[in-house]
Amino acid sequence: MSIVVNATFIYDEDISIIMKSLVVYYSRSNITKKLAEEIARKTDSDIEEIKPKVNYHGKLGYARGGKHAIQEKIIDLETLQYDPGDYDLVYLGAPVWASKAANPLITYIKQNEGKFTNVKFFITAGGSGFDSTLEQLEEKVGVKPQKTLALTTKEVKKDLFNSQLESFLE
Numbered sequence: 001m002s003i004v005v006n007a008t009f010i011y012d013e014d015i016s017i018i019m020k021s022l023v024v025y026y027s028r029s030n031i032t033k034k035l036a037e038e039i040a041r042k043t044d045s046d047i048e049e050i051k052p053k054v055n056y057h058g059k060l061g062y063a064r065g066g067k068h069a070i071q072e073k074i075i076d077l078e079t080l081q082y083d084p085g086d087y088d089l090v091y092l093g094a095p096v097w098a099s100k101a102a103n104p105l106i107t108y109i110k111q112n113e114g115k116f117t118n119v120k121f122f123i124t125a126g127g128s129g130f131d132s133t134l135e136q137l138e139e140k141v142g143v144k145p146q147k148t149l150a151l152t153t154k155e156v157k158k159d160l161f162n163s164q165l166e167s168f169l170e
Contacts, residue, residue: 021088022046022082023043023093024090026052026094026104028057028095035093035122035149038165043169046082050104052078053078054076074103074107077107077108088118089146092121093105093122096123096133099129116141116142119146121147123151126153127153134148
């Protein structure tokens with residue numbers, strides 16, 4: 001018995017692989033949020049804001065946040081919509097607190113351990129703690145980031161980050 005199969009393959013140079021991406025961020029003062037929304041807009045990504053059940057607003061919240069960051073305290077988060085394991089690329093962003101990533105992001109990473117394959121990190125800070133924060137994120141995620149973006153509060157507030165963002169998104 002013989003089976004003959006005829007197949008025609010059409011090749012189109014305009015076909016590109018569509019990667020599904022997710023932007024996940026925590027922002028206390030809307031600086032990181034502004035950057036996250038711009039990344040999501042430029043990449044047509046889904047976006048997820050991490051919302052802690054702990055209050056980090058005001059002066060007391062600021063102090064609490066620094067203490068929790070130093071302790072790398074795992075906290076309760078509001079229910080999240082997206083599973084990072086369903087995405088080809090996940091952008092992870094947070095402010096720097098006491099030279100560490102804000103602990104709502106660390107909690108998110110812990111809750112989703114093993115679900116990250118391709119990541120890019122973006123962080124914002126008043127001016128320092130970038131290197132230690134990026135090292136911490138790489139250690140916690142367990143994956144070397146494809147790229148990183150570290151911006152000061154001033155750069156984000158004054159929209160002085162376009163060329164850095166373009167490079168980060170390549």
